[in-house]
Amino acid sequence: MTTEHQPSEGEARALAALEASGLRFRITRHGPVRSLEEAAAARRLPPERIIKTIVVRRGDDDFLFVLVPGGRTISWPKLRALLEVSRLSMPDAAVAREVTGYERGTITPFGSLRAWPVVADARVAGHPVSIGAGAHGVAATVDGSQLTLALGATVADVTEAEGGAGDA
Template identity: 80%
Template sequence: MSDEGRAGDEVTEGERRAVGALEASGIGFVVTRHGPVRSLAEAAAARGVAPADVVKTIVVRRGDDDFLLVLVPGDRTISWPKLRALLGVSRLSMPDAATARDATGYERGTITPFGSLRAWPVVADARVPGRAVSIGAGAHGVAATVDGSQLVRALGATTADVTEPDGG
């Protein structure tokens, strides 16, 4: 692990948890601290990557106290029909911010599959493996660059085409 662009010395509990879980996973990663951003495009620019290389971790609800995490490239959005077909369910939803925080221990904008309060199943879009990607690292303005294939393996993620181009 190494640090780039240290934006301050304050390390949050979320960042400690995420980085600790990344270290425990055994995969290589580089932490980048870039400070506040207002959009995915700003985050990509601050991290020195293309928007497609920023991988969002989206919390999806299957039922009461039943969630999964979906890894979505930054230039894409979840295809609900594809995800429902993969999971064999007729209904999925996105929880509100407080419920997502309760399920993961992370605020929206900081959610990462590493160090979640519970080890929820992970689905990675088929575009995540095979390249370097930047994921959240448990705090606003903090990211970890990892190999997408190692990321999928470390998380035991199901990999499938579950996204479509982002229309916005």
């Protein structure tokens, strides 16, 4: 007996937005993962090609998405300089869900309740990457350069190696 996958509301929204974007993508569904390395193995990509979508607050009702490659974290000084602001913060999980429609761990620019601006780290472009698709264990593999174009992203060096180990 085969059971057809019934997508969650978030996954359905993300998939509809991906389809509407015109991007070529491949969906990967896998069970729970506990680390970047497990996610990379499940998606058959190197860890640095797994893209985290981080919600950042610029001001009252003013948010943006930052696309961060695996093994990296936002460099707050670089991001503040790019955006020409003196303060940025990360909203708590409840606010992030309220402004995107996605819970943490499932956030993606695709199908967000509002089309917030996107900043993509410069390392996203130039090769296949995997970005969340609105549900735990669901991701879309896309061309990173096409991804940044489809999202109208500002592409800039806005990350640093996790643990402050500098660039590899």
